Amino acid sequence: MSGKNIKVLLIDNHPLVLDGLGAVLETYEHIEIVGTAGLARAGLEIALRERPAVVLMDINMPQLSGIDAIELFKEQLPDARILMLSMHDSREYISTSVLHGASGYILKDVSTDEIIAAIEAVANGKTYFSSGVSDVLLERKVAPDALPLTTREHDVLLLLAAGKSNRDIAQTLGISAATVETHRKNIKKKLNIATTAGLTRYAIENGLTWAES
Numbered sequence: 001m002s003g004k005n006i007k008v009l010l011i012d013n014h015p016l017v018l019d020g021l022g023a024v025l026e027t028y029e030h031i032e033i034v035g036t037a038g039l040a041r042a043g044l045e046i047a048l049r050e051r052p053a054v055v056l057m058d059i060n061m062p063q064l065s066g067i068d069a070i071e072l073f074k075e076q077l078p079d080a081r082i083l084m085l086s087m088h089d090s091r092e093y094i095s096t097s098v099l100h101g102a103s104g105y106i107l108k109d110v111s112t113d114e115i116i117a118a119i120e121a122v123a124n125g126k127t128y129f130s131s132g133v134s135d136v137l138l139e140r141k142v143a144p145d146a147l148p149l150t151t152r153e154h155d156v157l158l159l160l161a162a163g164k165s166n167r168d169i170a171q172t173l174g175i176s177a178a179t180v181e182t183h184r185k186n187i188k189k190k191l192n193i194a195t196t197a198g199l200t201r202y203a204i205e206n207g208l209t210w211a212e213s
Contacts, residue, residue, distance in 0.1 A: 005032040006123045009052040011043035011069075012036075012085065013061045017108070021056075024112050031119065040069035047077055053123045056115075059086040059093060067093070070100040081122040085115075094133055095204040103197055104128035104163070121163075127200055129163040148190050156183040160196055161203035 008031055012018050018036045025031045034050035037043035040061055047055060055073060059066040070082050081103045086093060094105050103122040106115060110130045121128040149157060152173070159169045166180040173180070184196075193199050 005030055006054060006119060007032050007034045007050065007052040008119060009034055009043060009047050009050065009055045010036045010057075011038075011040060011055065011061070011066070012058040013038045014058070017058070021115075025115070025119075028116060031116070040064040040066060040072070044069070044072055044076065047073065047080060051077070052080055054081050054083055054119050056083050056085050056119065059084055059088065059097070067096055067100055070097065070102055074101040081125075083118055083122050083128070089133055094129070098127075098197075098204055099201055101197075105133050106130040107133060126165075127163050127197055149187060153183050153187050153190070156180060157187050157199060157203055160184065160187075161200045163200075 008025065010018055010022055010025075010033060012021075015038070018038065022033050022036055026033055034052050035043070035046035037046055038061075040057070041064055043055070043057065055077075057066045057069065061069075064072075066084060066086075070084075073080055073082055082101060084097045084102050084105045085108055086105065087108050089107055097105050104118050104127055106118045106128065107130050114130055118128040118130065152175075155173060156169055159172060164172070166177045166184070169175075169180045170177045187199065188194060191199070191202060193202055
């Protein structure tokens with residue numbers, strides 16, 4: 001989103017995180033912090049007023065957890081992209097967040113540059129998982145036999161679910177980015193799923209993960 005500010009709302013019940021992260025993100029010219037909140041419901045009130053493009057939200061909060069808040073945000077602000085920020089890299093947290101509608105999941109110990117990359121990615125309609133999260137998503141082997149996909153399409157689906165770009169997938173599988181895009185279109189058609197986020201949810205719901213050979 002070059003040349004256009006990305007409106008970001010920060011929700012975390014730790015004041016130090018809010019203040020520190022907000023101060024750092026504001027140093028980036030294309031990032032506009034439109035509000036901060038320590039509770040999910042308070043954040044929703046701000047979001048309804050400010051209409052952020054990205055909501056960066058903690059998972060563990062009192063009264064209403066970040067995961068439970070995702071659905072509220074999606075219902076009332078369907079255009080807002082939800083990016084979860086957490087100390088936890090458990091598969092349960094990650095998969096539940098995605099299944100509820102989050103567009104990405106990053107760990108609190110990642111670099112500022114990675115947080116910015118995540119914000120930019122989800123603001124542009126993509127999914128983003130930080131490196132530690134990708135490791136969790138990629139750890140289990142699954143046989144593709146039950147899927148209506150070719151073996152190559154299965155591989156592409158799993159790498160998409162891990163937040164990889166067409167170029168990353170092309171490098172991993174030794175094929176061209178154009179071929180990856182063709183596979184992506186075929187997968188969406190076969191599974192009747194229109195978005196990459198939907199493909200990610202499908203993969204997680206079915207326990208599918210990429211296993212490095």
